[in-house]
Amino acid sequence: xxxxxRKKIEINSIARLIDELDYFQILKVxxxxxxxxxxxAYFRESRQYHPDKFYNEPPEVAKKVTxxxxxxxxxxxxxxxxxxxxVYTKSIxxxxxxxxxxxxxxxxxxxxKEDEGQTTMGRKYFQMGKVAFNNMDYKGAKxxxxxxxxxxxxxxxxxxxxxxxxxxLRSKK
Amino acid sequence: MDVLYIxxxxxxRVGAGCDRxxxxxxxxxxxxxxxxxxxxxxGTSTSAVAIVEDxxxxxxxxxxxxxxxxxxxxxxxxxxxxxxxxxxxxxxMDPENTVYSAKRLxxxxxxxxxxxxxxxxxxxxxxxGPNQGVVIEIRGKQYSLAEISSFxxxxxxxxxxxxxxxxxxxxxxxxxAYFNDGQRQATKDAGTIAGLQVLRIINEPTAAALAYxxxxxxxxxxxxxxxxxxxxxxxxxxIGDDIFEVISxxxxxxxxxxxxxxxxxxxxxxxxxxxxxxxxxxxxxxxxRLKDAAERGKVDLxxxxxxxxxxxxxxEEMAGPLDLHAKVARNYFGKLVYDLIQKTFKVCxxxxxxxxxxxxxxxxxxxxxxxxxxxxxxxxVESYFFKTPQSGIxxxxxxxxxxxxxGSALMESSTSSLLLDVTPMSLxxxxxxxLMDRLIARNTPIPTEQSRIYTTTRDNQESVNIRVFQGENxxxxxxxxxxxxxxxxxxxxxxxGPKIKVTFEINADGIVEVSAExxxxxxxxxxxxxVSGGLSREEIxxxxxxxxxxxxxxxxx
Numbered sequence: 001x002x003x004x005x006r007k008k009i010e011i012n013s014i015a016r017l018i019d020e021l022d023y024f025q026i027l028k029v030x031x032x033x034x035x036x037x038x039x040x041a042y043f044r045e046s047r048q049y050h051p052d053k054f055y056n057e058p059p060e061v062a063k064k065v066t067x068x069x070x071x072x073x074x075x076x077x078x079x080x081x082x083x084x085x086x087v088y089t090k091s092i093x094x095x096x097x098x099x100x101x102x103x104x105x106x107x108x109x110x111x112x113k114e115d116e117g118q119t120t121m122g123r124k125y126f127q128m129g130k131v132a133f134n135n136m137d138y139k140g141a142k143x144x145x146x147x148x149x150x151x152x153x154x155x156x157x158x159x160x161x162x163x164x165x166x167x168x169l170r171s172k173k
Numbered sequence: 174m175d176v177l178y179i180x181x182x183x184x185x186r187v188g189a190g191c192d193r194x195x196x197x198x199x200x201x202x203x204x205x206x207x208x209x210x211x212x213x214x215x216g217t218s219t220s221a222v223a224i225v226e227d228x229x230x231x232x233x234x235x236x237x238x239x240x241x242x243x244x245x246x247x248x249x250x251x252x253x254x255x256x257x258x259x260x261x262x263x264x265x266m267d268p269e270n271t272v273y274s275a276k277r278l279x280x281x282x283x284x285x286x287x288x289x290x291x292x293x294x295x296x297x298x299x300x301x302g303p304n305q306g307v308v309i310e311i312r313g314k315q316y317s318l319a320e321i322s323s324f325x326x327x328x329x330x331x332x333x334x335x336x337x338x339x340x341x342x343x344x345x346x347x348x349x350a351y352f353n354d355g356q357r358q359a360t361k362d363a364g365t366i367a368g369l370q371v372l373r374i375i376n377e378p379t380a381a382a383l384a385y386x387x388x389x390x391x392x393x394x395x396x397x398x399x400x401x402x403x404x405x406x407x408x409x410x411x412i413g414d415d416i417f418e419v420i421s422x423x424x425x426x427x428x429x430x431x432x433x434x435x436x437x438x439x440x441x442x443x444x445x446x447x448x449x450x451x452x453x454x455x456x457x458x459x460x461x462r463l464k465d466a467a468e469r470g471k472v473d474l475x476x477x478x479x480x481x482x483x484x485x486x487x488x489e490e491m492a493g494p495l496d497l498h499a500k501v502a503r504n505y506f507g508k509l510v511y512d513l514i515q516k517t518f519k520v521c522x523x524x525x526x527x528x529x530x531x532x533x534x535x536x537x538x539x540x541x542x543x544x545x546x547x548x549x550x551x552x553x554v555e556s557y558f559f560k561t562p563q564s565g566i567x568x569x570x571x572x573x574x575x576x577x578x579x580g581s582a583l584m585e586s587s588t589s590s591l592l593l594d595v596t597p598m599s600l601x602x603x604x605x606x607x608l609m610d611r612l613i614a615r616n617t618p619i620p621t622e623q624s625r626i627y628t629t630t631r632d633n634q635e636s637v638n639i640r641v642f643q644g645e646n647x648x649x650x651x652x653x654x655x656x657x658x659x660x661x662x663x664x665x666x667x668x669x670g671p672k673i674k675v676t677f678e679i680n681a682d683g684i685v686e687v688s689a690e691x692x693x694x695x696x697x698x699x700x701x702x703x704v705s706g707g708l709s710r711e712e713i714x715x716x717x718x719x720x721x722x723x724x725x726x727x728x729x730x
Contacts, residue, residue, distance in 0.1 A: 043416050050591055051620065051681060055372075055583040066620055070678075073618040118607050156638060160631075 023075035122151035212576025218402030268296030280356030322363035350376035351424025378408035380575030430544030
């Protein structure tokens, strides 16, 4: 039942190389392939690398195949939409090709920013608390952060600041 | 490949004619691992179990010859429990201790409107569980919804084992396509508790498509209209020889045949109220009998243009027992549920739009789910899609059949069929400003993944919390909270220093997994996703071993 040795070698080499391939190379189609050709290629590669076809293989093989298949669907998703395909094809033509092999959705690498409040009062108390905190008026800051947290009990940033100011008050004692 | 085939065929011969006990003794561990795989349709109102034998998928009947088993669990006074038709009869006799439509509650939050609605009509006790979850209290004992579902799965397992005379411990279980992560996870947990290795969770409409097209070498675009007891799904697929590609799927997990019953119940209760000035809906026993009668009336209206509904002594008043008598015409029933049917078509519009197709591009329409047997639905579907739905497919069996085909496809990786399914809803994370940062769009083929780089906002910050949501709204608050990821053990550094790549994966079961690694060191980071309302690994294992003995309720009292 085990897959052929040759297939295993093939999977290993694709898994190693995949980060250097663009979506056209992953689907084994030309850059001017028609939408039908892209779809046929997607089906052909899915038949080869869908994880269901390797369900009984050892985890290390299954893991690699899953990774390959995820990249195949990613390639198909981008290349089957004319808009994203256009953006992508241009992005891999330039000198930054190696950086753009994987399509970048919207803002990539967005940092989780501080949640400055969703309600008018929450925002107001939070700002007042911050001013007080910067002026080292920790007691005043605490009251404001408490009020802000009361306005928005779910706000993690408010809680973090409240914890910070409480820590300051403790260390002062 | 050939070798396996011979081996399996040989094993099957050994199995036939042996009783279960002996058979177990004869099998060594490895052979037991090769035991058969069943497909289970765990439905809101009914369930079915199927198996592929000699290349043919078939639904397995129980000892009473029933293939469609009511998804009802009744807890008897002596501590035993029963599942199926006999349990369903107890819905009237013993409503407090008889649980039905549990699937409507699985994976839901206690404060959701669906739970509130169930509390108002169900005679069994629904209480708040740990982690904002829901538990059911019967005879002073609490059961999670995964546990209730596991009782149904155990019965399906037993039916299969009795029929096959061998142990069954692997299954493919189906869920509505529009089930979210929590609901899928809870269903998978139910399988584990029932002592089943859940090979795969697949979507009901996809399973139905597989059963419809398997081995036929079709090249078609099809629509699956799946109206179950509690949920509605529409999936648009393209079948190309052996590949079943889901192009789009949409659904409503708050809309099903139960809602059609409710309309009739309301109507009957109104008539009764006008006549006797007694509201039957405030009496849970009367309501149960009314529900039973409404359900039968609904079925009757599929065959006849008019039905007589009468319940003698539905309620006891001072002057004596009162009877309910009513005549309902099919047309009138159609009017009562008109908006519900239209609601399904709004979902269909959405699916067609996402597929970038119009209804005339579809080659076939397949009806799935018991409620689609109603003639008013059949007629409405026909006029919406401009074509007669496929006949000759049993809408109550087709999902289990498809699940069993997928089960055998997974076991014999060489099988020609391949499912390319999608995630029904977008996955995203909460950002500042209340908006959801969409990581994975709906209708993306699964398995799939997306990564984001995170950093710290304070010096020496040790942990980062990431809130994960599912849904289409731009504001995360309007979407379903899936859980919270907590990234811990971040190396101490100045704020903005550590760069941690968090990868969100939707696996082939449609279940979300997260992993994280430090971009600079390449080291894996600890990250846990706490699904709200879910059971922990330990709880599942504990329940599994408690139930492993089979007759466990008595000792657990």
